[in-house]
Amino acid sequence: MNPGTDTALIRGLTPGVLAILVRRGADFATAEDAVQEALVEAVRTWPADPPRDPKGWLVTVAWRRFLDTARAETSRRRREALVDEEPRPGPARAVDDTLQLYFLCAHPSLTPSSAVALTLRAVGGLTTRQISEAYLVPEATMAQRISRAKRTVSGVRFDRPGDVTTVLRVLYLVFNEGYSGDVDLAAEAIRLTRQLAAVIDHPEVAGLLALMLLHHARRAARTAPDGSLVPLDEQDRGRWDTGAIAEGVRILQAALARDRLGEFQAQAAVAALHADAPTAEETDWPQIVEWYDELVGLTDSPVVRLNRAVAVGEADGPRAGLAALAELEDSLPRYTAVAAHLHERDGDLEGAARLYAEAARKATNLAERDHLTRRAARINTR
Amino acid sequence: MAKYLLLKHYRGAPAAINNVPMDRWTPEEISAHITYMNDFAARLEETGEFVDAQALAPEGTFVRYDGEGRPPVTDGPFAETKDLIAGWMVIDVDSHERAVELAGELSAAPGAGGEPIHEWLELRPFLTEPPTVTE
Numbered sequence: 001m002n003p004g005t006d007t008a009l010i011r012g013l014t015p016g017v018l019a020i021l022v023r024r025g026a027d028f029a030t031a032e033d034a035v036q037e038a039l040v041e042a043v044r045t046w047p048a049d050p051p052r053d054p055k056g057w058l059v060t061v062a063w064r065r066f067l068d069t070a071r072a073e074t075s076r077r078r079r080e081a082l083v084d085e086e087p088r089p090g091p092a093r094a095v096d097d098t099l100q101l102y103f104l105c106a107h108p109s110l111t112p113s114s115a116v117a118l119t120l121r122a123v124g125g126l127t128t129r130q131i132s133e134a135y136l137v138p139e140a141t142m143a144q145r146i147s148r149a150k151r152t153v154s155g156v157r158f159d160r161p162g163d164v165t166t167v168l169r170v171l172y173l174v175f176n177e178g179y180s181g182d183v184d185l186a187a188e189a190i191r192l193t194r195q196l197a198a199v200i201d202h203p204e205v206a207g208l209l210a211l212m213l214l215h216h217a218r219r220a221a222r223t224a225p226d227g228s229l230v231p232l233d234e235q236d237r238g239r240w241d242t243g244a245i246a247e248g249v250r251i252l253q254a255a256l257a258r259d260r261l262g263e264f265q266a267q268a269a270v271a272a273l274h275a276d277a278p279t280a281e282e283t284d285w286p287q288i289v290e291w292y293d294e295l296v297g298l299t300d301s302p303v304v305r306l307n308r309a310v311a312v313g314e315a316d317g318p319r320a321g322l323a324a325l326a327e328l329e330d331s332l333p334r335y336t337a338v339a340a341h342l343h344e345r346d347g348d349l350e351g352a353a354r355l356y357a358e359a360a361r362k363a364t365n366l367a368e369r370d371h372l373t374r375r376a377a378r379i380n381t382r
Numbered sequence: 383m384a385k386y387l388l389l390k391h392y393r394g395a396p397a398a399i400n401n402v403p404m405d406r407w408t409p410e411e412i413s414a415h416i417t418y419m420n421d422f423a424a425r426l427e428e429t430g431e432f433v434d435a436q437a438l439a440p441e442g443t444f445v446r447y448d449g450e451g452r453p454p455v456t457d458g459p460f461a462e463t464k465d466l467i468a469g470w471m472v473i474d475v476d477s478h479e480r481a482v483e484l485a486g487e488l489s490a491a492p493g494a495g496g497e498p499i500h501e502w503l504e505l506r507p508f509l510t511e512p513p514t515v516t517e
Contacts, residue, residue, distance in 0.1 A: 111476045112383065112476055113383045113430070113474070113475075113476050114430070116383070117430075135383065135474070136385070136433075136474075137430075137432075137433050137474050138432070138433065138434075140427060141427055141430050141431070141432050141433065141474070142430065144427055144428050144429065144430040145429075145430025145431075146430075148428075148429065148430055173383070175514055175515075176513045176514045176515050177383060177510070177511070177513060177514075186514055211515070215514050215515055215516075216514075219514075229512060232516065232517065267515070270517060271517070274517070307517055310517070363509070364507065364509060364510060365509050365510045365511060365512045365513075366509040366510075366511075366512075367511070367512040368512055369509065
């Protein structure tokens with residue numbers, strides 16, 4: 001493949017190149033800027049003049065940029081020390097280096113939004129402008145967020161192993177909470193998780209990758225042409241991406257076989273059971289309830305309990321679902337929406353309409369609010 | 383990563399504690415107030431939390447559709463809604479707690495006597511995009 005025509009391929013080289021600069025003694029913040037400049041240069045020049053060794057080209061150009069900055073900022077002695085180290089080439093340790101970058105960018109000292117921004121730039125190779133557009137904030141704000149994040153982790157040693165679960169939380173956030181801009185954040189999250197899975201053998205990394213693939217597979221069916229949400233039971237399953245489903249299921253099965261269950265694997269298992277049902281009616285709800293029981297044991301999250309109540313309502317009938325719901329706090333997000341759905345299935349249409357309208361007022365996103373309002377309207381005007 | 387509107391308006395909330403109209407402040411107090419607001423916005427830019435800030439003219443025009451082929455009807459300003467919204471700031475923060483903290487700081491802007499105005503600001507979350515993972 002011609003690397004000049006594939007910016008994702010160019011960006012895929014980002015963490016390895018950055019890690020080499022840091023290994024050579026460059027400070028992370030300056031090295032990261034230098035790699036960004038090299039990426040911009042690559043996107044500009046490679047289409048007409050593709051390099052034989054793309055990664056080597058990026059290392060050379062980024063290192064030169066770094067030295068330019070270092071020359072401007074550091075003493076002559078420091079500069080000579082750096083130049084002395086320059087000849088150290090070689091592909092060694094690239095695997096570990098990439099992983100270290102993930103750890104650094106998801107460091108626990110960073111706020112979630114900072115970790116997301118830094119990961120997308122330093123590991124993902126996206127520009128500050130692309131990230132700012134994806135999150136609908138001014139470019140100047142995003143630039144500050146990233147440079148603060150870099151300062152925050154500047155004292156972190158690069159050779160210490162980190163906690164992979166913090167990395168997974170950041171990648172999950174990128175996948176789950178993106179806006180629809182020029183950059184497809186869900187696809188970017190999948191790319192970054194796939195890249196992570198290639199450098200670390202961990203069942204939860206595989207679990208998250210499977211979860212992402214299984215949800216991404218439904219994307220085309222999730223929205224109607226007018227932009228409104230299509231709930232799972234009304235989706236045209238013929239539009240689900242069978243390739244992504246097959247890959248997600250295969251990755252999940254391999255992870256589950258290792259018998260080290262975690263929350264992402266369990267969530268992916270729920271998604272896989274949905275993917276496996278040819279029609280909504282054929283969904284294996286009892287097994288989904290079992291997976292939610294596992295999830296409750298793993299996380300004890302109220303959101304999981306809420307989703308479990310939905311599953312119980314499908315497996316054992318709306319009364320059982322309402323009983324499960326009654327054990328939860330009614331202040332939970334989407335509690336009222338779930339209550340409305342269960343009341344509707346139980347035949348209490350009047351109560352359901354009132355609850356749908358109330359749930360719409362409490363909705364935290366526009367598409368869901370409109371969906372709930374339509375549900376209420378459908379009952380009220382029947 | 384949630385956006386909030388900090389809305390400065392005069393409907394529904396009790397009066398500010400230091401409730402002296404701006405035209406009764408000294409010029410220095412007005413300058414101190416404006417400096418505080420500018421510094422606040424600059425600080426938010428530095429923390430990567432600033433999205434937008436706008437002040438609105440106090441008087442607006444009410445407009446509505448008046449049927450096919452007819453120009454829109456305009457009316458107002460209406461006395462009771464005058465000065466309804468003075469302006470806003472939009473922030474992008476990690477938590478509701480952080481949004482409350484920042485709104486509290488903005489409400490501490492100095493007014494008469496150089497003392498905080500303690501004015502009520504309304505904090506309204508933006509509706510977001512739907513999450514990708516739905517079950």
